Amino acid sequence: MYDLLFQITLFLYIGATVGFVMHVVTLKKGVRKVAFAILGTAFSLHTILLLLRWLAAGHTPLVNLHESLSFFSWSVAAFFMLFQWKERVRALGAFVIPLATFGMLGAAFYSRKVAPLPPALQSWWLPVHATICLVAYGVFTLAFAIAIMYVIQERQIKKKRLGAFFKRLPSLQTLDRMGQLCLKIGFPLLTLGIITGSLWADSAWGSYWSWDPKETWSLITWLLYAALLHQRLAVGWRGRRAAYMTIIAFGVLLFTFLGVNFVLPGLHSYSTWYE
Amino acid sequence: MNRPQIILIGVNHKTAPVEIRERLTLEGDLVQSLALLKSLPEMDEVLFLSTCNRVEILAAAQNGSQALAALMKLWTEKSGLAVSELEKGLYVRKDNEAVAHLFRVASSLDSMVVGEPQILGQLKDAYRSASDTGSTGTVLNRLLHKAFSVAKRVRTETAIASHAVSISYAAVELARKIFGELNGKTAMLVGAGEMAELAAQHLKTHGIKRLIVANRTLERAVQLSKELGGEPIGLDEMDDALIEADIVISSTGAPGTVISGKRIKKIMRPRRHRLLFLIDIAVPRDIEPEVNKIDNVYLYDIDDLKGVVELNKSQREKEAKKAERIVEEEVIKFEQWLESLEIVPVIQKLQKKAENLRQRELDRSMKALKELTPKQKKAIETLTRSIVQKILHDPIITMKNGAKNGCDNKALLESACRLFKLDTVKDEKIAPSKEKRNT
Incomplete structure (x- = not known):
């Protein structure tokens, strides 16, 4: 049952991706509406999927990579829809939804087995910490997609080669504003995620901070976003530099989220437990 | 016919x-x-x-x-x-x-x-x-x-x-891709020229909040501001204005540089790195080309704008293909209307003939039905009329549809004329009332 539902959801995400990309190519209103309808269906199913998983596992389903990636995709889709509702940014779907789909594809690769929760993770900190972190990742993913759009549009205007994207992407200022908004939402969440993680570490292992690779890289990620936010708010940094910085910070964030688990062993390398 | x-x-x-x-x-x-x-x-x-x-x-x-x-x-x-x-x-x-x-x-x-x-x-x-x-x-x-x-x-x-093809339109289009909506933005006009004024007016219609007019002579600046609804300043006040402006259109007749790269670099910090769009439509150019290399500053000179215009032209040609299809469609619709023109006189003749027959037969019968109450007479009147209408309904619909479906309705019309013994309507002009019916 779970497997089938997961496949359908994944399939719908792929369909939504195709829809949003087609909308950018054709610029047809109807195509966008269809893409949104598919995404809405995918998101609803995905929500049901997460709830089912929760009931089946008996604990917050954010323990292994399959679950984390799935929830990550869910939060990307959720924020995308929230943003569209607040202010419609043209072509955003074509850049964001593929990322959510990638997350789902990644989730499809990992074991979906529900295993008993190891003692170290048995705490009510689990839902708090993991949810906050993954939601923060979702917002930063949106910021990343917006930054990519900014870089493309900026290059065209700067080089004076106004190609097919010129017409299709929003204005620089709109993209910059949306990027900043993502940062303002994402940064407090990330901060909260690290704080809750630290509190959890204290209750589980008796130490707030043990320089575990995941912790170290989280700190690096946090510092990067902190620097970006500071430059934006205090110095008035914006535009191209802010966009590049957003892209770099997201690269580091991805490494913190996924790379650390594979490359560097430590307390957080939960994925290995279930392989 | x-x-x-x-x-x-x-x-x-x-x-x-x-x-x-x-x-x-x-x-x-x-x-x-x-x-x-x-x-x-x-x-x-x-x-x-x-x-x-x-x-x-x-x-x-x-x-x-x-x-x-x-x-x-x-x-x-x-x-x-x-x-x-x-x-x-x-x-x-x-x-x-x-x-x-x-x-x-x-x-x-x-x-x-x-x-x-x-x-x-x-x-x-x-x-x-x-x-x-x-x-x-x-x-x-x-x-x-x-x-x-x-x-x-x-x-x-x-x-x-x-995809308009004028330079000033291209400038506005670019400004909108940089700033999004232009409401609340400030534009500055440096020097005067027909094209610059046109662009300024264009920006105003797109919701520019403020227009600053800078000129070598303050007198000219004042005069231009009155025409365009702006604020006049002298060239020596331009640094402050550059900090406030989002869009600058320069078109002075000066032989050398009016706005240097250094000057723009200096103002970017006090601007808090806000995006700046510079349009240089002067020949020789007023703004140093290096300015375009500064972050968040976009400089377009007259040739760059012409490039945008050229691009629009080629996009137009693509759209023209779509338009040709619309034309083809509409030609077919008009053709159908033209064909229906031949039918209308025939239908009218047919209806007229039927109505005349009905009237004549009714009058004749009424003489024998004098005792009827007015209400009954009315009922018979209605009866005859509806019989005529019912009988004619199908032939008329067939003729009308024939025109719509584009089949050979010429033969159909001729048959109708022969069957009902209608006079040919060849030399008759089409009554103007049909125009209304069909539009």
Whole structure:
């Protein structure tokens, strides 16, 4: 049952991706509406999927990579829809939804087995910490997609080669504003995620901070976003530099989220437990 | 029962040089030219279109080839051109081709600058003159109204008109891709020039909040600000203004640089790195080209803007293909209407004949039914009328559908005339009331 539902959801995400990309190519209103309808269906199913998983596992389903990636995709889709509702940014779907789909594809690769929760993770900190972190990742993913759009549009205007994207992407200022908004939402969440993680570490292992690779890289990620936010708010940094910085910070964030688990062993390398 | 033929003959900028075109304008005055054309007995309806790029005559006639010959004769006589000279650049379009040509002209697909809306206004003027002088009738009225609505369809359903080709439009389009909505933005005009003023006005219509006008002489700045609704400043106050401005249009006649890279670099920090869009339309240029290398600053000079315009032109041509499809569609619809024109007189005859018969038979019977109450008489009246209507309903629908489906309704109509013994309606003019019914 779970497997089938997961496949359908994944399939719908792929369909939504195709829809949003087609909308950018054709610029047809109807195509966008269809893409949104598919995404809405995918998101609803995905929500049901997460709830089912929760009931089946008996604990917050954010323990292994399959679950984390799935929830990550869910939060990307959720924020995308929230943003569209607040202010419609043209072509955003074509850049964001593929990322959510990638997350789902990644989730499809990992074991979906529900295993008993190891003692170290048995705490009510689990839902708090993991949810906050993954939601923060979702917002930063949106910021990343917006930054990519900014870089493309900026290059065209700067080089004076106004190609097919010129017409299709929003204005620089709109993209910059949306990027900043993502940062303002994402940064407090990330901060909260690290704080809750630290509190959890204290209750589980008796130490707030043990320089575990995941912790170290989280700190690096946090510092990067902190620097970006500071430059934006205090110095008035914006535009191209802010966009590049957003892209770099997201690269580091991805490494913190996924790379650390594979490359560097430590307390957080939960994925290995279930392989 | 002949349906009117539509003919269009003319020359345009592609087929004939201006020396030929200017000799084809008939009389100096449009109304006189129309009167002259109308005086030809072969014409039923006529329209004369004369613009700087084209001279065309559109006519509806019962006999197309006779009308064409008459038009050619008139044109060669009036212009003094030899027939061969005239024919070299002349295009002759008949019926559907003529309709298609008119639709394309109205939609600005045949213009020198495709998509430029001017021609539609000219065509409307030509139509107004023609209809004021009574030169147009059922067919051309319908045709011209259709042409206007096709033009509207093309404008709204394709992006043909949105890729405007003027420099000032390109500047505004770029500004909108940098800033999004322009409300609340500040623009600065440095120096004066026709093109700069035009761009400034364009920006104003797009919601610019403030316009600062800088000039070497404050006097000129004050005068320009009054015209454009801006705030005048001298060139020495420009640094502060540059900090506030989002869009700068420079067009001074100065021989050297007015805004240097250093100057812009210096103001970026106090601007808090806000995006700055500089448009340099002066020749020689006012703004150092290096300025474009500064982060968040975008400098476009006159050649860059021309590049944007060129790009728009090629996009227009793509949209033109879409527009051609709309034209094709509408030509078919018009053709169907033309065919229905032949049917309407037949239907009217049929209804008239039936009504006459009914009336006569009813009168005759009423003499024997004198004792009936008025209410009963009324019932019989209604009865007869509805019998007639029911009987005629199917034949009429069949004829109407025949025209719509494009099958050979000529044979159908002839059969109808023979079956019901209707007189032929060949020489009868179409009543003007049908125009209303069909529009």
